[in-house]
Amino acid sequence: MTLIPSLLSVPVAPGIAARCAEARTVVLSNTPVNGEYRLLTLDAPVEVLACQPGQFFQLLCPEPEGEHPFLRRPMSIYGYDAEAGQLQFLYKVAGAGTRGLATLRPGDGLNVLGPLGQGFTMADDWQDLLLLARGVGLATLAPLARMAQQKGRRLTAICSARRPELAMSVDLFQGYGAEVIVVHDEDGSSAPDALRALIEARITAGRVDAFYTCGSSRLLRLLQDLGARHGIPGEIAMEQQMACGLGMCQACVRPFQEADGIVHRRVCREGPVFPIAEAIA
Amino acid sequence: MTLIPSLLSVPVAPGIAARCAEARTVVLSNTPVNGEYRLLTLDAPVEVLACQPGQFFQLLCPEPEGEHPFLRRPMSIYGYDAEAGQLQFLYKVAGAGTRGLATLRPGDGLNVLGPLGQGFTMADDWQDLLLLARGVGLATLAPLARMAQQKGRRLTAICSARRPELAMSVDLFQGYGAEVIVVHDEDGSSAPDALRALIEARITAGRVDAFYTCGSSRLLRLLQDLGARHGIPGEIAMEQQMACGLGMCQACVRPFQEADGIVHRRVCREGPVFPIAEAIA
Amino acid sequence: MTHSDPLAPSAAPDLSVRVGDLTLANPVMPASGTFSEDLADVFDLDLLGAHVLKTIMHGTRPGNPTPRVCDLQGGMLNAIGIPSKGVAYFRDQMLPYWSGYRAPLVVSISAHSMDEFARLCAEVSLPGVAAIEANISCPNIEADGKAFAMRPDTTEQVMRRLRAATDLPLWAKMTPNTGEPVETALAAEAAGADALVTANTALGMAIDVRTRRPRLGNVMGGMSGPAMKPIALRMTYQCTRACTIPVIGCGGIATLDDVLEFLIAGASAVQVGTATFQSPTVMARLVAELADWTAAHGITDLSQVIGSVEMPDDEAA
Amino acid sequence: MTHSDPLAPSAAPDLSVRVGDLTLANPVMPASGTFSEDLADVFDLDLLGAHVLKTIMHGTRPGNPTPRVCDLQGGMLNAIGIPSKGVAYFRDQMLPYWSGYRAPLVVSISAHSMDEFARLCAEVSLPGVAAIEANISCPNIEADGKAFAMRPDTTEQVMRRLRAATDLPLWAKMTPNTGEPVETALAAEAAGADALVTANTALGMAIDVRTRRPRLGNVMGGMSGPAMKPIALRMTYQCTRACTIPVIGCGGIATLDDVLEFLIAGASAVQVGTATFQSPTVMARLVAELADWTAAHGITDLSQVIGSVEMPDDEAA
Ligand SMILES: Cc1cc2nc3c(=O)[nH]c(=O)nc-3n(C[C@H](O)[C@H](O)[C@H](O)COP(=O)(O)OP(=O)(O)OC[C@H]3O[C@@H](n4cnc5c(N)ncnc54)[C@H](O)[C@@H]3O)c2cc1C
């Protein structure tokens, strides 16, 4: 990062209902989870806490020694609590930016921009929800569990991982009343065919109204196929390289299948959540 | 700074008596002195501790928040002790680099390159020494006091400052047996005419064999004039913008008056100490 | 403003600057391609000296393959291309929105041929548009960064066509990739440009050493941000010295010192691009900081700053 | 080498590369102007693939006014000029010293006129010199950065004169300030250059906003360091694609990843300049790190790396 945005506050125009803000937060904790992942908890001002599950923030990552992340890094909201004034991210240390995040200690400041993008929807007739995700994708879907509980929906979360002990957010999903099924690579239960059988059994039992997923092309293709066969709608949270995160720069487009052909949509603005049927794996 | 030089050690060629090294030191303390100045004490390896008064180091300053000092910053050696494995710098916080130095805390690492340049000499017939300096220039001259004591010379240090309490290194000079005269702006004792009178009185009393000074053009001109009139030699430590500090880049030249005309010399290699008579103010 | 004490710092010092016939309330405006109505969520866009829109082209275009951006030490590369919804979309959807602001609207246009460029220029010369910025420099449109602004002759030709196509103030956006920055600037001036913008991005490249693939889908792209600032400042200085028309500085501006550096070099105004990605509120803060700075330094008119660079003494080294 | 186990990591993997007829023990060498015998205090200079000296000119010259350098975010500006002690000093004082090393000696030369350039080239073509690097690109020598390498025609003319003046391998050092990098590279190749060096510094400027003075005594100067890396890498890639002669990458190289990035882009070897100012031992460490990397990745010959960039799939965006 280069700029140290000052604390000088700047007004928005009268009449604008701002959907997001650039804000300074303070780190409450930043602790390892499962070895590869870290949970960052921030003390955040209320103007950035009107969040929807599926939305994200752009974090201005500190520079780890010898590296110079320059652009902000997009991170899904893992948890938010307007009353407690808290905001959480679950992240995987991947490169310079996330290595920078990993250096944050309690009391450090962190400049965030958000909440950004369009979150998940939950149509009234989506009573039985099936969530399928892997790795850090589970972070993106975590807040859905709370939303489902608040709306009184039944949620089944299939958490895929390399090894059973690496499956994340199991406790969190269960805490919000979801049924959790852990599948993993070691016993082959995470393979597409095994998953297909697992999910089709539930569909046949009439227990799936909608899918939620994110990230992986393999899982997307599976759910697209099952959705088309059985007429089940659903939503996916997608990723793309970003610069602004606000919709200005057009960096983050992805192609989508519409009736008339392929269109480009901005992951940061029209997304990151899109209909599964329209996404292109 | 950009590079994080690794600890991988690289050999010098057999037969080379290396005059300097790039080394990693550890901060022992970094404390304010007199408000504007800070004293940095480092735990340093012995290969960089064969120092001469007047030599300097190139410090790879950490980046303070929002600023990006890139080149190393030259700093005179304020103290060195090969037995204790310690190295000291006295610096004034001026810009990005020294602001970065000011962030160093005990236990932090600091990459240093040195000792560099040619230090002060002390000819056998220089028995009565007069040192005249101001501000941070006193840092550069401080190790001279020890050298004078070791060689059994008499040293008078005229320390100039804006206010009497800002005069630095008084205790240090006294500790090495020097007579200290503090002159300052508030009572006009630091004005050129006052200094001229003070010094001429000592010259007349036969108590000055050589001058030492550094930095200020005003003081240089005064000593050049007195030196020429009374046939008194002396040395000055000079400054110039540097890149390499080693002699490679030719950034740091200054003009000097030689018999045949003006020549350029590198402050980092031929200097930073030069004969007062040849320096150009 | 309801303050009564004209000496209070909040009395909003006059930051206005002139760019040709246009007076801007202050010298800070966005750079094309790094701004949209989305920023209104973050600050009041009428705090800006002007609004400069993403370059539009005549027809609809998809833009470049992804990844379209990557970050660098002190900057970024982009190869967005110019995804465009065409001129009708601009006229019917965008212009009405932007006409709701007080800040003057600058419309950036580009085209692959001079004919299309001139036609587009005429078509966007509409009420509500305060000036047209001719993006004759986008390094992504033609192979290896060859754009009109690479050479004085093509610059002069295309700018003459645009000059004939509009009565609006016409700005020429220059490229740092040319070996003839002064000659192209003079060519734009001779063709009737009202101002120059220095500069668009510098053509660069980055490779991911783990995948051995270019970091941009388009292989090469434009470098922006602090890393290019010394180049943009040099062009700004060269162009203000050579030309009589005003120059708008652009490239790596992120802090008040950067704004001042370009003004002192001779820029009449500045554009801020990449810094907005780091901090979306940065332009509003720069305006406020500039106001404080002028007040603190007794500057009553920015003409006391613009072009005030002092040349070094002629002393020998 | 006294190690006996050829599989031990210390068995020094073969890092040799060919640059035309010259074989270098490894691809890492200093950039001209950022190297001298003073560095021998810090590491064994025979660890390097070659030695490249500061550009010399025919007569003696003082160089530019001070300050001659300033630092930037991610780089620096310099306007050293080419202080030179002349060709006799090189022959009598410098050549004997450098002849004591195993690493091949590359002598960089420059001149204001083609005649002088050719004469100097002939005069430095001495036993002990392995190659001549023609600095046809120094932006400080002529006004506003206009050097021979700015244009294909002047590049070809001067390189033909140099080619005729020496039988030694002849390298042409290119400039990022030209708008025609590929055309000038092809011109140098056509004139008989044995290799290209991409690139010299990018012309830039910086102003101290407090004093309102340029930060360099020479007002403008050359930008080097990480900030220019994307530009230098782009030129390296453009030139290796367009030419058949080898290209030596140069500009902002500071880490092993940077070395790899240039090799993958197509460079046969690399030059390291500004990074040596940050860490004088950097080149020796890069050689060691490259050895470790090749060992760890099962690379037995750097030709497996050089030019191995993979083009993006032709998928739609
Ligand atoms: C909407 C959205 C939500 C995300 N939520 C999470 C989350 O909750 N937890 C988490 O760990 N990761 C999440 N990611 C991915 C996360 O943004 C990247 O892992 C992170 O940017 C990597 O940065 P880096 O500097 O550590 O890695 P590097 O690989 O060094 O990054 C280099 C560049 O590539 C970009 N980049 C790298 N990976 C991705 C990616 N997958 N998507 C988009 N850009 C990428 C970076 O932003 C940076 O600009 C999300 C991505 C998006 C787009």
Ligand SMILES: Cc1cc2nc3c(=O)[nH]c(=O)nc-3n(C[C@H](O)[C@H](O)[C@H](O)COP(=O)(O)OP(=O)(O)OC[C@H]3O[C@@H](n4cnc5c(N)ncnc54)[C@H](O)[C@@H]3O)c2cc1C
């Ligand atoms: C041989 C030598 C010994 C020195 N010894 C000391 C010392 O013991 N204590 C001390 O406080 N200062 C000393 N200085 C001055 C010190 O190097 C500068 O104050 C420091 O580099 C300022 O860096 P900055 O980033 O804080 O300031 P900035 O003004 O932001 O520096 C910008 C650039 O200018 C250079 N620069 C600024 N001032 C000077 C200067 N006076 N001389 C050379 N380059 C300069 C910096 O190195 C940097 O490259 C010495 C200088 C030299 C040449």
Ligand SMILES: Cc1cc2nc3c(=O)[nH]c(=O)nc-3n(C[C@H](O)[C@H](O)[C@H](O)COP(=O)(O)O)c2cc1C
């Ligand atoms: C993502 C992105 C998109 C851009 N799109 C355009 C564009 O459409 N038209 C244009 O003239 N310049 C475009 N530019 C260039 C900027 O307007 C500006 O000239 C350049 O980025 C340098 O300024 P900066 O360093 O402040 O970003 C774009 C730059 C970026 C980073």
Ligand SMILES: Cc1cc2nc3c(=O)[nH]c(=O)nc-3n(C[C@H](O)[C@H](O)[C@H](O)COP(=O)(O)O)c2cc1C
């Ligand atoms: C202080 C300095 C002096 C230089 N002198 C020369 C020179 O005499 N001849 C030359 O061809 N290049 C010269 N260069 C350019 C370097 O050789 C190199 O091309 C450039 O700095 C880019 O590489 P870098 O980013 O690794 O420094 C000089 C660069 C610097 C920083």
Ligand code: FES
């Ligand atoms: S990241 Fe800029 S438009 Fe999406």
Ligand code: FES
């Ligand atoms: S600083 Fe490089 S020669 Fe002195």
